Amino acid sequence: NKFNAHPDSRCWYVAWNPKGTLLASCGGDRAIRIWGREGDSWECKTLLQDGHQRTVRKVAWSPCGNYLASASFDATTCIWKKKNDDFECLTVLEGHENEVKCVAWAPSGNLLATCSRDKSVWIWEVDEENENEYECVSVVNSHTQDVKHVVWHPTQELLASCSYDNNVCVYKEEDDDWECRATLEGHTSTVWGLTFDPSGQRLASCSDDCTVKIWKECQPEEGTDVAWKCVCTLSGFHGRTVYDIAWCPLTGALATACGDDGVRVFKEDETADPDQPAFSLSAHVPKAHTQDVNCIAWHPKEAGLLVSCSDNGEIAVWNYQSGV
Amino acid sequence: KKELVLGVTREIYLLEHVIRTIRDPEKPNTLEELDVVSEECVEVQELGEDEYLIIIKFSPTVPHCSLATLIGLCLQVKLQRCLPFKHKLDIFISEGTHSTEEDINKQINDKERVAAAMENPNLRDIVEQCVTEPDD
Numbered sequence: 276n277k278f279n280a281h282p283d284s285r286c287w288y289v290a291w292n293p294k295g296t297l298l299a300s301c302g303g304d305r306a307i308r309i310w311g312r313e314g315d316s317w318e319c320k321t322l323l324q325d326g327h328q329r330t331v332r333k334v335a336w337s338p339c340g341n342y343l344a345s346a347s348f349d350a351t352t353c354i355w356k357k358k359n360d361d362f363e364c365l366t367v368l369e370g371h372e373n374e375v376k377c378v379a380w381a382p383s384g385n386l387l388a389t390c391s392r393d394k395s396v397w398i399w400e401v402d403e404e405n406e407n408e409y410e411c412v413s414v415v416n417s418h419t420q421d422v423k424h425v426v427w428h429p430t431q432e433l434l435a436s437c438s439y440d441n442n443v444c445v446y447k448e449e450d451d452d453w454e455c456r457a458t459l460e461g462h463t464s465t466v467w468g469l470t471f472d473p474s475g476q477r478l479a480s481c482s483d484d485c486t487v488k489i490w491k492e493c494q495p496e497e498g499t500d501v502a503w504k505c506v507c508t509l510s511g512f513h514g515r516t517v518y519d520i521a522w523c524p525l526t527g528a529l530a531t532a533c534g535d536d537g538v539r540v541f542k543e544d545e546t547a548d549p550d551q552p553a554f555s556l557s558a559h560v561p562k563a564h565t566q567d568v569n570c571i572a573w574h575p576k577e578a579g580l581l582v583s584c585s586d587n588g589e590i591a592v593w594n595y596q597s598g599v
Numbered sequence: 600k601k602e603l604v605l606g607v608t609r610e611i612y613l614l615e616h617v618i619r620t621i622r623d624p625e626k627p628n629t630l631e632e633l634d635v636v637s638e639e640c641v642e643v644q645e646l647g648e649d650e651y652l653i654i655i656k657f658s659p660t661v662p663h664c665s666l667a668t669l670i671g672l673c674l675q676v677k678l679q680r681c682l683p684f685k686h687k688l689d690i691f692i693s694e695g696t697h698s699t700e701e702d703i704n705k706q707i708n709d710k711e712r713v714a715a716a717m718e719n720p721n722l723r724d725i726v727e728q729c730v731t732e733p734d735d
Contacts, residue, residue: 285714303714329715329718330714330715330718332711348714348715348718373715374715376711392712392715421712423711439705439709464705465705465709483709514646515687534687535646535687561647565685567710586710
């Protein structure tokens with residue numbers, strides 16, 4: 276199932292709502308579109324056109340599904356509230372000096388993280404009493420370059436970010452302040468995407484160096500309380516930049532979105548040593564789109580259902596069957 | 600296909616010459632320098648059915664060219680618009696200083712950075728002026 280979501284422009288990102296009934300997409304046309312399933316096809320339920328003055332780079336649903344956050348090149352993050360089929364802009368978060376590259380809600384729903392080309396990661400707290408009030412509680416400058424993506428741990432209050440500086444940073448809260456506790460080095464070019472495995476014990480990153488790396492939390496050295504090491508590198512599978520990666524919370528399968536127009540799914544091999552995991556390429560669609568694939572996301576409820584979007588403005592929905 | 604790409608690349612070189620002449624009237628540059636765009640600068644590889652990988656190695660005629668980023672942007676935009684076949688593009692600029700070279704190349708080949716730069720109205724206007732044919 277393939278459809279044109281953002282006419283004459285790039286579709287940068289696509290996200291399922293927590294129930295899996297809706298898809299939010301955003302793109303170079305500065306618009307956000309909400310899609311609902313109508314039988315076999317997808318229909319645009321809502322068009323949010325005036326929220327941003329420049330490209331909308333990413334969108335993220337709150338864990339309760341009632342709110343949507345959008346991150347834009349106009350340096351702002353918009354918080355939208357869902358009212359039936361419509362969305363109302365509740366508040367606009369300002370502060371970043373230039374393009375916001377990502378926004379992510381913590382599983383608790385109380386915290387939001389944003390990151391930007393200004394090299395910083397901001398953590399915002401949602402006021403429990405007042406849904407319009409968001410307070411910035413920390414600004415962390417651990418990266419030395421453009422920060423591309425932020426992702427929250429599935430169960431702990433832990434945040435990870437990745438950057439044009441080729442590194443991944445892991446953050447924890449200490450005395451009401453968020454700090455970088457570990458810097459994961461290893462990629463040789465920009466790291467574009469991050470995803471935690473269902474348990475949160477491992478992190479997968481994808482990069483412009485055409486590889487995927489799997490990181491595992493390990494015994495920290497004296498003086499530190501967080502340590503991660505690279506336990507696996509998937510190389511030779513991707514022809515160009517890997518823009519996005521998603522770990523399926525239901526099946527543990529790993530999907531990637533690549534600049535060679537392909538979508539790939541990797542499965543973990545049954546291996547004895549948890550410190551040396553191995554992954555095999557389980558499925559590969561070489562021409563998933565006619566241009567770069569920017570985003571890939573697993574359906575939260577239906578195992579094997581996958582969505583991707585591309586520079587050609589299209590969204591595609593896939594059914595992955597493991598076969599074995 | 601290589602000829603097409605060479606043609607566009609030569610146009611961009613000409614453009615660089617013109618801009619530099621305007622900016623540095625004290626340092627006249629002769630047109631002989633433009634012959635630096637040789638076959639070696641452009642590589643066209645077949646990636647699959649009707650899709651090609653284009654690799655451009657661009658050496659501005661004057662080292663430490665402050666226009667390198669702008670040139671890179673113009674190349675991206677112009678090739679995207681002019682080439683009638685599906686392609687992926689990698690641009691490498693060698694402008695003499697090793698460290699800035701890597702910085703510039705990383706930026707030019709980061710499509711998110713390029714997209715954001717092209718949303719800056721001032722930069723977009725300059726690039727548009729540079730890549731538009733007089734009779735467009």
